[in-house]
Amino acid sequence: MTGNHVKRRLAEDIFFKGMVCLFAFISLLPLFLILYYITKNGIAVIDWDFLTSLPRPIGEAGGGVFNAIVGTLMLIILSGVISIPCGIAAGIYLSENKAGKLASGIRLSVVVLQGTPSIVIGIIAYIWIVAPLKTFSALSGGIALSIMMLPVIVKTTEETLKLIPYHLKEASLALGVPYYRTILKVILPSGISGILTGILLSVARITGETAPLLFTAFGNQFMNINIFKPIDSLPYRIFYYAMSPYPEWHSFAWGASFILVVLTLVLNLIARGISVKWKTRF
Amino acid sequence: MENTVLKIENFSASFGDNRILKDINLTVPRNVVAALMGPSGCGKTTLIRCVNRMHELIPGATVSGRMTLIDEDIYAMQPIILRRKVGMVFQKPNPFPTMSIYENVIAGYKLNGIRIPKPELDNIVEQSLKKSALWDEVKDALHRKGTFLSGGQQQRLCIARALAMNPEIMLLDEPTSALDPKSTSQIEELFVELKKNVTMLLVTHNIAQAARVSDVTAFIYLGELIEFGPTEKMFTVPKDKRTEEYLTGKFG
Numbered sequence: 001m002t003g004n005h006v007k008r009r010l011a012e013d014i015f016f017k018g019m020v021c022l023f024a025f026i027s028l029l030p031l032f033l034i035l036y037y038i039t040k041n042g043i044a045v046i047d048w049d050f051l052t053s054l055p056r057p058i059g060e061a062g063g064g065v066f067n068a069i070v071g072t073l074m075l076i077i078l079s080g081v082i083s084i085p086c087g088i089a090a091g092i093y094l095s096e097n098k099a100g101k102l103a104s105g106i107r108l109s110v111v112v113l114q115g116t117p118s119i120v121i122g123i124i125a126y127i128w129i130v131a132p133l134k135t136f137s138a139l140s141g142g143i144a145l146s147i148m149m150l151p152v153i154v155k156t157t158e159e160t161l162k163l164i165p166y167h168l169k170e171a172s173l174a175l176g177v178p179y180y181r182t183i184l185k186v187i188l189p190s191g192i193s194g195i196l197t198g199i200l201l202s203v204a205r206i207t208g209e210t211a212p213l214l215f216t217a218f219g220n221q222f223m224n225i226n227i228f229k230p231i232d233s234l235p236y237r238i239f240y241y242a243m244s245p246y247p248e249w250h251s252f253a254w255g256a257s258f259i260l261v262v263l264t265l266v267l268n269l270i271a272r273g274i275s276v277k278w279k280t281r282f
Numbered sequence: 283m284e285n286t287v288l289k290i291e292n293f294s295a296s297f298g299d300n301r302i303l304k305d306i307n308l309t310v311p312r313n314v315v316a317a318l319m320g321p322s323g324c325g326k327t328t329l330i331r332c333v334n335r336m337h338e339l340i341p342g343a344t345v346s347g348r349m350t351l352i353d354e355d356i357y358a359m360q361p362i363i364l365r366r367k368v369g370m371v372f373q374k375p376n377p378f379p380t381m382s383i384y385e386n387v388i389a390g391y392k393l394n395g396i397r398i399p400k401p402e403l404d405n406i407v408e409q410s411l412k413k414s415a416l417w418d419e420v421k422d423a424l425h426r427k428g429t430f431l432s433g434g435q436q437q438r439l440c441i442a443r444a445l446a447m448n449p450e451i452m453l454l455d456e457p458t459s460a461l462d463p464k465s466t467s468q469i470e471e472l473f474v475e476l477k478k479n480v481t482m483l484l485v486t487h488n489i490a491q492a493a494r495v496s497d498v499t500a501f502i503y504l505g506e507l508i509e510f511g512p513t514e515k516m517f518t519v520p521k522d523k524r525t526e527e528y529l530t531g532k533f534g
Binding site: 165167168170171172173174175176177178181182185186189190192280281282 | 364367368374440
């Protein structure tokens with residue numbers, strides 16, 4: 001009786017392992033297909049001219065995405081300037097005050113914010129900034145994106161700081177170091193790799209966001225570095241080129257997509273590198 | 283009076299409604315190792331944490347009575363000023379992981395933003411590491427991270443860090459309980475050497491350690507100071523029955 005039993009169990013084992021591998025493969029497939037298509041269609045378009053020239057009017061050949069690259073970088077900087085200090089401060093507050101009404105309020109709002117559809121955040125930024133100023137602007141786009149970055153930074157900062165042993169804080173306080181210097185000079189440096197990783201991942205997350213930019217940064221055919229004027233961005237430029245009826249512009253959309261994907265990939269790789277290399281040993 | 287470093291009078295401490303220390307009276311003279319021993323949970327760690335007011339980090343902590351450090355009321359001082367005069371070494375070695383050995387020794391100055399010229403800092407680092415008997419082992423690796431050292435070396439680094447501030451008194455909270463026997467005996471020898479320059483208050487649950495290194499011993503039981511006196515006397519002719527029972531291993 002044992003022989004058959006064992007055989008059946010082994011067969012089940014192999015079947016199970018096979019299924020796990022199969023589904024794991026299927027889940028990877030879309031990523032590789034996306035990378036394959038974008039690289040295949042996009043890389044041919046990329047040249048110096050594409051990277052450094054502005055979009056041209058309809059009917060004129062050529063053109064590029066320079067203003068979109070500059071716009072995306074500006075939006076990243078703007079949203080970072082707003083969300084990084086707020087996010088880190090909220091993360092510090094949460095790790096320092098584990099209980100309490102304010103802490104649980106912040107935690108709840110972080111979760112809700114993380115689940116808020118990006119288009120809703122765009123509308124909010126429209127109501128807050130665009131409507132009162134009566135113009136689309138880079139500033140409103142930056143604010144919309146900063147709201148999207150915020151929960152990621154708060155969460156990673158909190159999780160990182162929670163892992164720092166309490167005895168380090170005690171060591172610093174026992175030397176007569178004031179509380180604020182203990183946080184700034186002992187706790188934050190010990191958690192720097194985790195915090196930076198969180199910032200980079202949140203930047204990677206917002207670089208590709210289009211929806212919140214539709215009624216805020218709006219898009220711009222021309223070069224603009226004024227934060228109170230509409231600004232172009234890579235995702236918006238992809239949308240614009242892809243919706244056009246011209247084959248050349250379609251290929252431009254692939255090219256811009258390629259740049260965007262490479263940017264996100266590089267950000268993720270740097271984040272990974274930092275989290276491994278700069279990790280503090282306790 | 284000149285010979286008294288720490289004076290504790292009618293001192294009580296509570297966390298919320300829980301009274302941990304009851305009417306402690308204790309006088310620690312200069313340049314001795316004073317051991318606080320007692321079974322775990324008796325309040326000895328709370329007592330030394332009251333000396334540098336680290337117990338205030340726990341919400342709901344209250345105290346009554348008086349504690350003076352060289353005739354200065356500890357509870358009238360700013361904690362950050364007090365803690366610069368009172369060094370502390372913890373159970374677990376806790377060098378700062380982001381700093382080198384050199385930076386760890388001068389962490390008290392660096393983190394407090396006290397600016398000192400480089401040659402003087404070099405001197406403080408060398409003297410402190412020599413005092414903590416670590417200099418010969420690390421003098422060629424001062425710029426490596428402190429966390430690469432062994433447990434015993436890390437603890438001596440923490441002692442050097444406390445010594446660098448020239449404290450009036452050093453609080454040692456079971457400093458060898460996380461270390462192996464060899465590192466333990468090195469650190470015990472170090473304490474005997476160090477008392478020429480600094481007064482030490484040593485919390486230990488190891489009776490033999492109290493006997494080996496201390497000059498005076500306090501026995502604390504259930505938050506009360508049962509007996510306090512010269513170590514030799516207490517270990518040979520204890521006055522209180524409870525001390526005798528503790529020393530002979532009947533409880534604790």
